[in-house]
Amino acid sequence: MIVLRLALQSLMNRWVTALLTVLAIAFSIALLLGVEKVRTGARQSFADTISGTDLIVGARSGSLNLLLYSVFRIGNATNNITWASYKDLAGRPEIAWIVPLSLGDSHRGFRVLGTTPDYFTHYKYRRGHGLEFAAGKPFADLFDAVIGADVAAALGYKIGDPIVIGHGLGTVSFVAHDDKPFRVSGILKKTGTPVDRTVFVSLEAIEAIHVDWQSGARVPGQSVSADEVRRMNLEPKAITAALIGLKSKLATFRLQRAINEYRDEPLSAILPGAALQELWGLVGTAETALQAVSAMVVATALLGMVTMVLTTLNERRREMAILRSVGARPRTILGLLMAEAGVLTVLGILLGIALLYGALLIAQPYVDRVYGLHLAIDPPGLNEWLTLGAIALAGCVAGLLPALRAYRLSLADGMTVRT
Amino acid sequence: MPTDAAPDIVRLANVRFAWPGRGAFTLAVDGFALPARQRLLLIGPSGSGKSTFLSLLCGILAPQSGSIEVLGTDITKLGASARDGFRAEHFGIIFQMFNLLPYGTVIDNVLLPLRFAPGRRKRATAKLSAEDEAARLLDRLGIEASLARGRSAANLSVGQQQRVAAARALIGAPELIVADEPTSALDRNRQAAFLDLLFNEAGAAGATLIMVSHDESLAGRFDRVVRLDEIARVGEGAPA
Numbered sequence: 179m180i181v182l183r184l185a186l187q188s189l190m191n192r193w194v195t196a197l198l199t200v201l202a203i204a205f206s207i208a209l210l211l212g213v214e215k216v217r218t219g220a221r222q223s224f225a226d227t228i229s230g231t232d233l234i235v236g237a238r239s240g241s242l243n244l245l246l247y248s249v250f251r252i253g254n255a256t257n258n259i260t261w262a263s264y265k266d267l268a269g270r271p272e273i274a275w276i277v278p279l280s281l282g283d284s285h286r287g288f289r290v291l292g293t294t295p296d297y298f299t300h301y302k303y304r305r306g307h308g309l310e311f312a313a314g315k316p317f318a319d320l321f322d323a324v325i326g327a328d329v330a331a332a333l334g335y336k337i338g339d340p341i342v343i344g345h346g347l348g349t350v351s352f353v354a355h356d357d358k359p360f361r362v363s364g365i366l367k368k369t370g371t372p373v374d375r376t377v378f379v380s381l382e383a384i385e386a387i388h389v390d391w392q393s394g395a396r397v398p399g400q401s402v403s404a405d406e407v408r409r410m411n412l413e414p415k416a417i418t419a420a421l422i423g424l425k426s427k428l429a430t431f432r433l434q435r436a437i438n439e440y441r442d443e444p445l446s447a448i449l450p451g452a453a454l455q456e457l458w459g460l461v462g463t464a465e466t467a468l469q470a471v472s473a474m475v476v477a478t479a480l481l482g483m484v485t486m487v488l489t490t491l492n493e494r495r496r497e498m499a500i501l502r503s504v505g506a507r508p509r510t511i512l513g514l515l516m517a518e519a520g521v522l523t524v525l526g527i528l529l530g531i532a533l534l535y536g537a538l539l540i541a542q543p544y545v546d547r548v549y550g551l552h553l554a555i556d557p558p559g560l561n562e563w564l565t566l567g568a569i570a571l572a573g574c575v576a577g578l579l580p581a582l583r584a585y586r587l588s589l590a591d592g593m594t595v596r597t
Numbered sequence: 598m599p600t601d602a603a604p605d606i607v608r609l610a611n612v613r614f615a616w617p618g619r620g621a622f623t624l625a626v627d628g629f630a631l632p633a634r635q636r637l638l639l640i641g642p643s644g645s646g647k648s649t650f651l652s653l654l655c656g657i658l659a660p661q662s663g664s665i666e667v668l669g670t671d672i673t674k675l676g677a678s679a680r681d682g683f684r685a686e687h688f689g690i691i692f693q694m695f696n697l698l699p700y701g702t703v704i705d706n707v708l709l710p711l712r713f714a715p716g717r718r719k720r721a722t723a724k725l726s727a728e729d730e731a732a733r734l735l736d737r738l739g740i741e742a743s744l745a746r747g748r749s750a751a752n753l754s755v756g757q758q759q760r761v762a763a764a765r766a767l768i769g770a771p772e773l774i775v776a777d778e779p780t781s782a783l784d785r786n787r788q789a790a791f792l793d794l795l796f797n798e799a800g801a802a803g804a805t806l807i808m809v810s811h812d813e814s815l816a817g818r819f820d821r822v823v824r825l826d827e828i829a830r831v832g833e834g835a836p837a
Contacts, residue, residue: 181712
């Protein structure tokens with residue numbers, strides 16, 4: 179194919195502008211696919227945070243709020259559940275297991291979660307993965323604490339190190355439970371979930387450090403020592419939320435309704451999956467905005483390509499006249515220019531894919547470590563291929579603009595070689 | 598001089614052409630005929646409608662009325678794309694300058710018309726491969742093999758480029774060679790040498806040659822000299 183060869187040589191002859199055009203398209207494609215990767219990665223990370231839990235129970239509130247504070251440690255509970263209600267719930271026959279959660283304190287910016295050792299067996303993430311200990315074991319003593327992988331890494335804690343829990347949730351606590359220090363008894367393996375950024379203590383421990391506190395402040399002149407507290411009744415009066423696993427999934431909606439209509443106290447029960455759906459609905463707008471921006475970047479790159487082909491047209495009128503004189507039909511010239519646009523677009527797409535996967539290979543471990551966001555390095559899915567195909571097609575169609583102009587020029591120029 | 602036996606290879610009758618939307622520029626040719634194997638010099642200063650005349654003859658433009666017979670075919674009856682095919686098969690065209698695709702190799706430039714003309718390809722490859730035939734023609738026109746192989750056409754001098762263009766026009770032996778001021782970019786000595794080569798090769802291939810020039814001093818070397826304004830009337834308006 180001598181004409182195709184000459185067309186490619188013509189493109190090579192203009193390799194600097196051609197390369198820049200291809201690069202512009204490549205970056206836009208990498209951005210488009212990258213946004214999609216981050217989007218699906220983020221969704222997957224969120225969806226992977228909790229699995230195996232059938233219901234989450236908390237004080238009456240929106241399901242999103244309950245999900246966010248109980249699982250993602252974002253925001254605060256509006257109210258507590260009384261211990262009596264909790265015990266009543268725990269006694270119900272449908273329930274296979276129930277894990278109480280008590281939130282509200284922090285350790286150097288990391289949230290402290292009061293719970294029972296059952297948490298470490300029943301909490302599942304990423305399609306049924308259980309928590310594993312990198313070192314040590316669950317808390318056994320009243321003042322034992324288990325820490326997540328990020329807490330251990332960020333603060334450099336080892337087994338046996340003492341920690342002091344601050345009251346409230348700030349990074350810098352002005353009031354601390356410094357009279358009752360804890361000891362690190364276990365460190366969890368990395369999970370990529372909020373568990374990594376959590377300090378776990380027993381429910382009794384939460385109760386113990388608040389024994390001599392009232393209304394968020396230490397009661398003056400009333401100080402209970404760590405040893406005294408061990409002898410006290412540390413049964414909690416209230417908890418923040420509870421995770422529930424059922425014996426049979428069929429009971430889910432029945433129990434949910436029962437909890438929502440609980441007589442003694444206003445409670446809410448949510449299905450984690452349904453609440454996540456609600457979350458997607460909320461962040462969907464932002465995702466659409468991101469996709470729209472990257473689509474516009476692709477459109478800009480294609481426009482740049484059309485501009486590049488258009489500006490070279492005038493200096494290529496000679497080329498057209500020569501081709502016409504040896505018998506090329508105007509359609510051949512139309513086809514050549516569309517092919518040129520198509521080749522530039524396809525090269526841009528291929529380079530863009532290469533750029534994305536190159537960047538993923540380099541950045542994936544870092545993103546996983548720093549943001550807890552697992553970006554899957556898998557081949558583009560059907561949707562992505564369809565999008566890329568549509569872009570390639572759009573490139574060719576965009577090529578119609580210069581091609582039609584060349585067609586008109588070559589008809590008007592006839593045999594005249596214009597320079 | 599033409600013999601009575603030679604059939605006309607080109608015959609124009611009552612041709613009327615007007616550029617669409619370009620003022621009132623019109624070209625009219627009442628009658629013109631050219632016998633086969635003749636060497637015709639068409640004298641026409643710029644603005645005399647020379648480009649339009651050549652475009653009509655080669656079938657790039659179609660007249661509004663009249664007939665243009667080439668080799669017995671009335672090309673005004675053909676569709677646009679059939680005219681393009683006809684031109685590819687039967688015309689070799691040499692421009693004033695900038696004849697070559699600068700990024701292509703010399704050989705590719707010469708081979709280009711064969712892509713659009715299967716008949717010419719068949720003739721060109723009757724004895725040799727297309728590449729060898731191109732090299733043979735280039736050699737005859739004084740382009741050494743070392744220049745022809747693998748070199749891009751942009752590296753050639755103007756005189757060399759014109760000779761490569763001549764080889765492109767001649768390959769596959771089309772019946773008509775149309776040359777639009779092919780020597781105006783060359784100096785006197787080179788002009789003569791180029792014409793010698795062109796005449797020799799066109800003669801050897803049995804082609805009819807139509808050359809357009811504003812330089813009447815070349816007249817002595819042609820069988821026939823026609824002033825464009827003798828055969829064509831140009832109407833008012835800006836020339837194309």
